[in-house]
Amino acid sequence: MDTSAEPSVDPSSPPSPSPFEPGRLGPLRLRNRIIKAATFEGVMRRGAVSDELIDFHVRVARGGAALTTVAYCAISKGGRVSPDTMVLRDELVPDLRRLTDGVHAEGALVAAQLGHAGLVAQGHNRRNPSIAPSRRFSPAATGVLRAATEADIDDLVGQFAAAARVAADSGFDAVELHLGHNYLLSSFLSPNLNKRRDEYGGSIENRLRFPRRVIEAIREVLPDEMALWAKFNMADGVAKGLWLDESLPMAKVLEADGQLDALELTGGSSLLNGMYFFRGDVPMKEFVAAQPKVIGWGVKLYGPKLFPKYPFEEAFFLDFARQFRAELSMPLIYLGGANERATLEQVLGEGFSFVAMARALLRDPDLPNKMAANDTDHGLCVHCNKCMATIYSGTHCVLVPEDER
Numbered sequence: 001m002d003t004s005a006e007p008s009v010d011p012s013s014p015p016s017p018s019p020f021e022p023g024r025l026g027p028l029r030l031r032n033r034i035i036k037a038a039t040f041e042g043v044m045r046r047g048a049v050s051d052e053l054i055d056f057h058v059r060v061a062r063g064g065a066a067l068t069t070v071a072y073c074a075i076s077k078g079g080r081v082s083p084d085t086m087v088l089r090d091e092l093v094p095d096l097r098r099l100t101d102g103v104h105a106e107g108a109l110v111a112a113q114l115g116h117a118g119l120v121a122q123g124h125n126r127r128n129p130s131i132a133p134s135r136r137f138s139p140a141a142t143g144v145l146r147a148a149t150e151a152d153i154d155d156l157v158g159q160f161a162a163a164a165r166v167a168a169d170s171g172f173d174a175v176e177l178h179l180g181h182n183y184l185l186s187s188f189l190s191p192n193l194n195k196r197r198d199e200y201g202g203s204i205e206n207r208l209r210f211p212r213r214v215i216e217a218i219r220e221v222l223p224d225e226m227a228l229w230a231k232f233n234m235a236d237g238v239a240k241g242l243w244l245d246e247s248l249p250m251a252k253v254l255e256a257d258g259q260l261d262a263l264e265l266t267g268g269s270s271l272l273n274g275m276y277f278f279r280g281d282v283p284m285k286e287f288v289a290a291q292p293k294v295i296g297w298g299v300k301l302y303g304p305k306l307f308p309k310y311p312f313e314e315a316f317f318l319d320f321a322r323q324f325r326a327e328l329s330m331p332l333i334y335l336g337g338a339n340e341r342a343t344l345e346q347v348l349g350e351g352f353s354f355v356a357m358a359r360a361l362l363r364d365p366d367l368p369n370k371m372a373a374n375d376t377d378h379g380l381c382v383h384c385n386k387c388m389a390t391i392y393s394g395t396h397c398v399l400v401p402e403d404e405r
């Protein structure tokens with residue numbers, strides 16, 4: 001990897017932890033420092049927990065990661081991305097128990113990623129429309145979303161807490177709150193999407209008010225033995241969007257609140273800049289083919305604008321994430337382009353507590369075990385991003401033959 005921006009190493013500092021040493025994340029003990037980041041699994045037809053969903057996470061657990069994340073679970077029907085997004089609700093507890101039990105049996109832990117899609121919700125939601133900080137056209141919804149009223153915000157806070165309680169009842173070890181990618185909570189932080197003039201818009205403190213209320217409400221219902229962290233945008237990657245000048249002070253407020261066990265640092269916008277948190281190839285042909293015809297035309301037309309190309313670099317968010325490491329003392333989870341053992345060691349050596357990996361573990365869920373056994377020192381993902389187009393039909397790496405999945 002490019003080491004030109006590396007900080008100098010203090011020879012008196014303690015040796016950095018091995019990626020395969022256990023670590024503490026709030027009340028949890030993780031068997032090593034590798035977390036499987038959320039990748040929408042695409043196997044929850046109409047939001048049901050399927051055997052394929054359970055197998056997906058048991059497979060990750062068996063491959064050696066310390067913790068796997070069930071991707072994007074909505075707090076309500078209006079907060080789904082698509083009709084196949086799972087809504088965390090009481091009826092699912094027995095099936096989710098099978099999932100969490102299966103992961104635990106492999107010695108790993110499991111988090112539920114909780115969120116509301118906001119402007120990222122697709123146009124399916126006519127009967128349960130989504131909502132935004134301010135009235136705005138959403139290309140994903142192919143329509144205009146209304147601004148949340150204060151009463152809506154009160155309801156949403158309650159829905160977040162109720163969904164977190166379902167996660168607790170289902171045996172999850174942690175909740176990851178989605179505070180990134182311009183989903184609803186993240187869009188409240190973004191000056192280009194939040195134009196409110198009430199106490200939820202304007203200053204940094206006001207834009208943080210709704211996410212902080214959600215964090216507090218979730219914390220109140222979570223049992224002490226469960227961890228809570230947020231996947232938090234460092235930068236939206238769009239003009240006039242959230243940038244480090246504001247996200248750093250926001251992170252300091254969250255740290256001072258003391259309610260989160262960690263921040264997992266990310267960036268980008270599923271609404272306005274879909275490649276910012278991926279980097280690498282833009283699989284436009286596969287995107288278009290995976291969509292219904294009308295949306296496919298839209299993707300073809302607006303694709304180059306919505307999916308600008310960024311070359312892949314190992315640890316592509318490290319320069320941003322270092323600024324958070326320097327300013328904060330709370331535990332941080334590094335995410336973004338970690339593919340090599342040297343990256344894991346470097347990131348941990350710089351004071352990050354854990355490394356989250358998404359595509360590297362889609363490509364090969366056994367990578368943690370292989371690295372721990374010194375069978376390999378790097379993953380095999382080539383950042384073609386064709387897995388992104390498989391989220392509608394069962395998320396997988398296109399380089400893994402079907403009989404090996």
Ligand SMILES: Cc1cc2nc3c(=O)[nH]c(=O)nc-3n(C[C@H](O)[C@H](O)[C@H](O)COP(=O)(O)O)c2cc1C
Nearest residue numbers: 037038039040071072277336337357358359387388
């Ligand atoms: C197929 C796919 C689906 C994804 N789904 C989600 C998701 O549901 N929620 C989320 O926060 N991030 C999602 N991501 C983003 C990843 O969590 C991660 O931020 C991104 O892939 C960068 O990490 P990596 O370089 O280790 O792959 C997804 C990524 C991929 C490849």
Ligand code: SF4
Nearest residue numbers: 381382385387397398
């Ligand atoms: S399809 Fe496979 S190789 Fe391509 S980006 Fe996804 S995980 Fe990596």
